[in-house]
Amino acid sequence: MSFAKLAARTALFSRPTWIAPRVQHQFRQRMLYSTGSGLSKDTIQERVLNVFREFEKVDPVKLTPTASFAKDLGLDSLDAVEVVLAVEEEFNIEIPDAEADEIQTVQQAIDYIAKTPDAQ
């Protein structure tokens, strides 16, 4: 069978092929790497305060943004570590030990989140 005949036959009996429609990709911008954290100061403060409120050893009455862990909230150093870890978890970040040691007041925690770009 000549090649021309074969080609004709194939053309005749070939099943219609399904052509995949061009998928319209819809990109949803999830991360804006060039911008800052995108969290407003008020949001950060509210979420940090919520974390503290959920922490059982903190008396919600004494909780203010300026409260110190040891003096106002009555937390010892181990509690401070726990609460800083809870803040980390809330904002999906990891605070290095050296900087976590520095955080001794609620305000310092808020400021740290504010200057951390990948807090979300």
Next chain:
Amino acid sequence: MATAPCRRSILNLYSSLLRTSSSFSSYNFRNYFVAKTQETFRALQAESDPERARSMYEEAKKELGVLRRSAIVNQIYGGWRLSVEAQQTQRDPDVIKERGDN
């Protein structure tokens, strides 16, 4: 003569242990190890004998290595999510943890 471990190293060990404990994917293991770590460090805080404090610290340090390895294995072979965790799923529905062996 053993000297008591310094405050900062204890706190750093504490945060690493808590972080590792909460990285277990099984609810039961996670909560058990978090509670155990808290208990161990409360006992360490109350300990006045420097020698005993040093040995407790060393033991916790060894435990951290074991926990890290087990946490990785547990993340691979997690197990079903328990119904007690359903509440958390409702809060952040993006997080879907499934059994690792199916």
